[in-house]
Amino acid sequence: MQSLWIAKTGLDAQQTRMSVVSNNLANVNTNGFKRGRAVFEDLLYQNIQQAGSSTSQNTIDPTGLTLGTGVRIVATEKQFTQGGRVDTGDSTDLMIEGRGFFQILLPDGNLAFTRDGSFNVDAQGRLVTSNGYEVQPAIIVPDGVTALRVSRDGQVEANIAGQAQPSVLGSIQLADFINPGGLTPRGQNLLLESFASGPPQVGQPGLNGLGELSQGALETSNVNVVEELVNMIETQRAYEMNSKSIAISDQMLQYLNNNL
Amino acid sequence: MDKSIYVAMTGAKAAMQSQAVIAHNLANATSTGFRAVRQSLETAPVEGAGFPTRFNTLTLPESWDNSPGEYVMTGEVLDIAVLGDGWIAVQDSQGEEAYTRAGDLHLSATGVLETAEGQVVLGTGGPVTLPPFNQLTIKGDGRISIVPQGQPPNTVAEVNVIKLVNPPAEELSRYEDGLFRLRSGDIAAVDPNVRIASGQLEGSNVNTTALLVEMIAAARNYELHVRAMQNAEENDQSATRLMRMNG
Numbered sequence: 001m002q003s004l005w006i007a008k009t010g011l012d013a014q015q016t017r018m019s020v021v022s023n024n025l026a027n028v029n030t031n032g033f034k035r036g037r038a039v040f041e042d043l044l045y046q047n048i049q050q051a052g053s054s055t056s057q058n059t060i061d062p063t064g065l066t067l068g069t070g071v072r073i074v075a076t077e078k079q080f081t082q083g084g085r086v087d088t089g090d091s092t093d094l095m096i097e098g099r100g101f102f103q104i105l106l107p108d109g110n111l112a113f114t115r116d117g118s119f120n121v122d123a124q125g126r127l128v129t130s131n132g133y134e135v136q137p138a139i140i141v142p143d144g145v146t147a148l149r150v151s152r153d154g155q156v157e158a159n160i161a162g163q164a165q166p167s168v169l170g171s172i173q174l175a176d177f178i179n180p181g182g183l184t185p186r187g188q189n190l191l192l193e194s195f196a197s198g199p200p201q202v203g204q205p206g207l208n209g210l211g212e213l214s215q216g217a218l219e220t221s222n223v224n225v226v227e228e229l230v231n232m233i234e235t236q237r238a239y240e241m242n243s244k245s246i247a248i249s250d251q252m253l254q255y256l257n258n259n260l
Numbered sequence: 261m262d263k264s265i266y267v268a269m270t271g272a273k274a275a276m277q278s279q280a281v282i283a284h285n286l287a288n289a290t291s292t293g294f295r296a297v298r299q300s301l302e303t304a305p306v307e308g309a310g311f312p313t314r315f316n317t318l319t320l321p322e323s324w325d326n327s328p329g330e331y332v333m334t335g336e337v338l339d340i341a342v343l344g345d346g347w348i349a350v351q352d353s354q355g356e357e358a359y360t361r362a363g364d365l366h367l368s369a370t371g372v373l374e375t376a377e378g379q380v381v382l383g384t385g386g387p388v389t390l391p392p393f394n395q396l397t398i399k400g401d402g403r404i405s406i407v408p409q410g411q412p413p414n415t416v417a418e419v420n421v422i423k424l425v426n427p428p429a430e431e432l433s434r435y436e437d438g439l440f441r442l443r444s445g446d447i448a449a450v451d452p453n454v455r456i457a458s459g460q461l462e463g464s465n466v467n468t469t470a471l472l473v474e475m476i477a478a479a480r481n482y483e484l485h486v487r488a489m490q491n492a493e494e495n496d497q498s499a500t501r502l503m504r505m506n507g
Contacts, residue, residue, distance in 0.1 A: 002276075002280045003276070003279040003280040006283035006284050006287055007283040007286065009287050010283070010286055010287030013287065013290070014290070037334075039292065039364055039376045040288070040290055040292065041292070041362065041438060042284070042288050042291055042294055043438075045434065045437075046436075066322050066434065066435075066436065067277070067280060067281065067284070068280075068281065068285075068297055070284055070287040071288045071291055074377055075376055077364075077366070077376075079334070079335075079336055081335050081336065178367050178368075178371055178392070179366055179367045179368060182369065195369060196369055198369030198370070207410070208392075208394065208409045208410050209392075209393065209395065209407075235290070238286075238289045238290055241286050241289065241468055241472065242283075242286050242287060244472065245279075245282065245283045245286050248475050248478075248479045249283070251479060252275075252276065252279065252483070255482070255483050255486055256272075256482075256486050259486050259490050260490060260493070
């Protein structure tokens with residue numbers, strides 16, 4: 001009966017991988033999306049005969065007898081490679097070239113992090129995400145702004161109608177993590193700090209390994225469609241083989257029951 | 261009862277166990293750095309009264325396939341693949357040294373280099389811990405160099421060297437946690453000839469086509485043994501019928 005359950009772990013694993021691939025493909029046009037990857041490891045081995053146990057008075061078993069029990073999913077980790085660049089010409093669209101995340105204030109008062117820099121200005125003049133969540137540190141754009149400029153190091157300046165001097169509105173700071181793969185995805189293109197990611201290290205864009213900002217451009221998803229399609233084929237075939245393994249084990253048991 | 265039924269039983273049992281091994285290999289057809297399990301069987305003569313014509317099937321200790329798996333480009337610096345023979349040294353849950361081929365590494369929140377399962381990667385100078393850095397490179401011989409945080413790009417510091425070993429395959433065994441260790445209990449010495457590549461992962465070395473064939477072979481083999489058991493039963497029935505007093 002054991003082989004049935006071992007093959008089942010294989011089916012489960014491939015099913016999860018398929019979900020990850022589907023999610024990647026579904027987000028091929030999501031700004032700042034980072035592709036996921038399912039990581040598998042072999043499950044515990046059952047010790048049938050302990051290595052080093054004696055086989056006679058003077059001899060010991062050199063290797064022991066262990067039986068594998070299948071596969072398990074260790075993690076579905078995000079891969080933070082740089083996505084492509086799309087020029088939009090919109091002055092509130094920002095892209096990070098390199099490491100780092102924009103900081104976003106959630107309605108519950110917590111901070112979230114994102115690579116998606118498609119910002120807008122809301123009715124109160126605040127710089128917000130497409131969902132209306134405020135960018136931190138807060139940038140307030142006053143009325144009558146004729147042009148908005150974001151420098152590569154995050155300083156936001158505005159030309160206001162009737163004023164010769166541009167005024168500084170504030171500066172955008174980026175957060176970085178020791179282990180970005182450990183961030184918890186929250187949906188809406190947002191990620192949350194976790195125990196595994198470590199605390200955010202906030203800094204000025206372009207310094208301490210943080211990426212610089214590019215205005216009027218957006219970072220596209222880093223999903224590689226061809227790679228995902230190959231993954232999908234591999235997943236499907238692996239799934240089929242595992243179900244074949246169940247079918248054959250079943251046949252064997254059936255044969256035993258019918259013939260004895 | 262005819263004793264042959266017990267001989268057939270050991271054969272059927274071994275065929276069923278092979279099926280479990282094949283299922284395990286198939287389930288791990290996409291596990292990073294997985295080494296396929298090989299099963300070997302042996303005949304053992306049945307001792308005792310009668311002619312020495314009966315041989316039971318015995319399962320021999322597990323061995324594993326040492327051929328390389330396929331390499332997949334990932335582009336992530338912390339994904340490393342061992343090229344050819346060799347192993348990455350990690351620390352198991354008991355703090356002892358063990359070896360793996362799975363090179364999908366990541367950094368913990370405290371900057372410790374870990375495998376996907378959370379085992380600490382060992383360097384030649386103990387566990388690998390990285391200070392905050394701007395940039396990270398892993399060289400072919402396991403050297404990790406970084407541009408420390410806040411330093412210009414031309415300041416390169418070498419932090420640690422990933423411990424790569426290459427003990428003879430026949431001295432290594434897989435243990436319950438899936439990690440490999442030297443059977444002698446010793447620690448393998450660093451082998452400067454082992455090469456790794458950053459930005460790649462080694463997949464599983466399971467040969468799925470061969471496994472499908474083995475699966476069918478094991479199933480037919482099983483049926484033969486069941487058939488033999490059936491024959492033993494029929495013989496026994498005939499004997500009983502002959503002996504019956506139906507005068």
